[in-house]
Each structure stands twice: as C-alpha cells, then as structure tokens.
Amino acid sequence: MQQHNTDHVGIDISKSKFDTRISGRPKGSVYEYTPDGMKQFMQVLQKTQPKLICLEATGGLERKLVACLHKHGFPVAVVNPRQIRDFARAKNRLAKTDQIDAHTIMEFAQVMQPRITPLLTQVQQKMREFSARRQQVSKMIIQEQNRLETTPDREVAKMISDSIQFYKKQLKHIEKKLKELIDADEESRERSEILQSVPGVAGTTAALLISDLPELGSLNRKQIARLIGLAPTNRDSGTLRGKRTIGGGRVRIRNGLYMPTVTALNHNPRIKAFYKRLVENGKSKMVALVAAMRKLLIILNTMVKEGKKWEANVIKI
Numbered sequence: 001m002q003q004h005n006t007d008h009v010g011i012d013i014s015k016s017k018f019d020t021r022i023s024g025r026p027k028g029s030v031y032e033y034t035p036d037g038m039k040q041f042m043q044v045l046q047k048t049q050p051k052l053i054c055l056e057a058t059g060g061l062e063r064k065l066v067a068c069l070h071k072h073g074f075p076v077a078v079v080n081p082r083q084i085r086d087f088a089r090a091k092n093r094l095a096k097t098d099q100i101d102a103h104t105i106m107e108f109a110q111v112m113q114p115r116i117t118p119l120l121t122q123v124q125q126k127m128r129e130f131s132a133r134r135q136q137v138s139k140m141i142i143q144e145q146n147r148l149e150t151t152p153d154r155e156v157a158k159m160i161s162d163s164i165q166f167y168k169k170q171l172k173h174i175e176k177k178l179k180e181l182i183d184a185d186e187e188s189r190e191r192s193e194i195l196q197s198v199p200g201v202a203g204t205t206a207a208l209l210i211s212d213l214p215e216l217g218s219l220n221r222k223q224i225a226r227l228i229g230l231a232p233t234n235r236d237s238g239t240l241r242g243k244r245t246i247g248g249g250r251v252r253i254r255n256g257l258y259m260p261t262v263t264a265l266n267h268n269p270r271i272k273a274f275y276k277r278l279v280e281n282g283k284s285k286m287v288a289l290v291a292a293m294r295k296l297l298i299i300l301n302t303m304v305k306e307g308k309k310w311e312a313n314v315i316k317i
Contacts, residue, residue, distance in 0.1 A: 007048055010106025011055040012098045013062050021102040022048060023110060028099050038068045045074055052116070054109035056081045057250075060132065063125075070119045077114040080229075080250075084108055118214040123185040127178060127211035134174045134204065135252065141167045178207040190307075191216075195300060197309035200264030200271065208256045209300065217304030224301045228253045230294040254293070261293045271296055 021028040031037035225231040264271040278288035
C-alpha cells in the first residue's frame with residue numbers, strides 16, 4: 001500500500017525568481033521565474049508529490065506559476081499576504097529574506113491547511129485578465145479626468161482629453177470582449193444570467209465574480225464572506241474594545257461589489273430594506289453599507305449554489 005505523502009511546499013515569488021521550501025528538507029531552493037525554471041521545479045515536485053503547495057497572492061505575479069502547477073495536477077493554495085504576515089508575527093519571526101519567507105509560507109501550509117484554490121478554466125483565466133484590465137483602465141480614466149480639471153494649459157488639456165477618449169474606447173472593447181467570452185461558454189453564460197438577474201448586478205460585475213471568484217456557490221455564507229474579507233471580526237484591544245472590522249480577503253472582489261451595492265440600495269428591495277433597518281437601528285451609513293455588501297454577496301452565493309435566478313421572496317438567507 002502506497003504511503004500518503006504529507007510534504008508541504010512554501011513558495012516566495014518575485015519578478016525574476018521564486019524561492020521554495022519543502023517540509024522535511026534542511027535547505028530551500030531557488031529557481032529562475034522562466035519556463036525553464038518552472039520546468040525544473042515541476043520535475044522536483046513530480047518526485048515529491050506534495051500534499052499542498054502554498055504561495056501568496058502577489059497582484060498577479062503568481063498567476064503563471066499557479067497555472068503551471070494546476071496544469072501538472074498539483075494542489076495549490078493561493079493565500080492573502082496578510083495571513084502570512086500575521087502568522088510570522090505570531091511566531092515572532094522578524095527577520096525577512098526570500099528563503100525565510102518561503103519557510104514561513106511552508107509552515108503556514110502545514111499548520112493552517114488553507115483551502116485549495118480551484119483550477120480556472122481557460123475562459124475564466126481570459127476573463128480574469130480582461131476584468132483586471134478593465135479596473136486598470138477605469139482607474140486611469142478617473143485619474144485623467146481629475147488632471148483635466150486642474151490643468152490650465154489648453155494644449156496639455158487637449159492631450160489629456162485625447163487620452164481619456166483612448167481609454168474610453170479601450171473600455172468599450174474590453175466590455176464587449178468580456179460579454180463574448182461569457183456568451184461563448186455555457187457554464188459561464190448560465191452563471192452570468194443568474195447573477196445579472198439580481199437588481200444592481202450588471203455584466204461587468206458578473207464577469208468579475210465568474211473570473212475571480214470560482215468558489216461562489218460552493219461555500220457556506222460565513223466562508224464566502226471571510227474569503228472576500230467581508231466577515232466582521234472582533235477587535236478587543238485597548239480603546240478598540242467592542243469594535244468589529246473587515247479586511248484582508250480578495251480586495252478586487254470587495255471593491256467590485258461596492259457600486260452594485262450602492263445601486264442595489266435604490267433598486268433592490270431586499271438590500272434597500274436591510275440597509276434602512278440597520279441605519280434606523282443606529283448603525284453608521286458606512287457600517288450599514290458594508291453589511292449590505294455582505295448581504296448581497298451571500299444572496300449571490302446562495303443563488304449560484306441553488307441554480308436559481310432572483311426572486312425577492314424565494315431566496316432565503
């Protein structure tokens with residue numbers, strides 16, 4: 001009978017290289033972040049067959065390696081960097097090098113057993129890239145519009161205006177491409193129709209959730225809220241006693257849910273009534289808005305799990 005392998009692997013990744021540490025080994029290894037470097041690492045893993053490989057979410061830098069690991073069938077957990085920092089502090093590990101970080105991530109994987117990150121389909125990967133670009137372009141449009149308001153020189157103002165028009169044109173192309181990607185994939189199309197049936201949720205939000213939150217519909221309400229960083233946590237330290245905060249999790253999803261929630265406050269009867277009740281009970285508008293974001297996320301999670309479109313009186317949460 002073959003023994004089940006319990007090895008864990010921690011990876012600290014940077015632009016040109018990635019440091020690795022495998023449990024039970026006295027030293028780590030460093031690989032170039034190139035196709036050849038990843039190939040060498042895969043050969044090592046084929047012999048090791050680890051139980052879990054863990055690395056931090058680094059703003060997209062990790063995606064090529066994660067895709068390679070998934071392609072070879074290895075279990076991967078991509079975790080929030082804040083979780084690793086908190087874990088290192090708990091162990092009083094103040095020194096910081098790439099090898100130390102890889103060792104810390106490996107120990108985190110051993111102790112915390114983080115949830116495995118689902119394999120994205122090719123469509124989801126493509127949508128994730130276009131969705132990320134949409135957020136970048138939207139941000140640049142706002143920045144350029146702010147510059148335009150404070151620029152006295154007409155020639156410079158014309159350059160900024162041209163730039164805004166260019167980004168707006170690119171934004172239209174991105175949104176068209178996202179729709180095409182969703183329409184061409186049956187599972188994504190069905191999921192998008194469910195999500196967009198909710199008052200306040202548009203196609204761009206649906207695309208973001210499909211590409212960046214494949215766990216939607218497979219977790220319970222507490223798990224999905226915690227994953228996005230919308231689960232309130234107690235802070236009973238010093239003057240903060242009794243305070244509850246949110247944070248961590250997938251910031252892009254949390255940011256992407258902000259405007260749909262604001263829209264839902266006017267057009268979604270369930271969210272509107274929930275928000276109004278919290279404010280009337282003395283909650284600040286910001287606290288009530290965050291709670292409404294969490295409520296909307298849980299509703300969407302329930303609908304996808306049950307495969308049901310929006311019906312205000314049917315979806316029970």
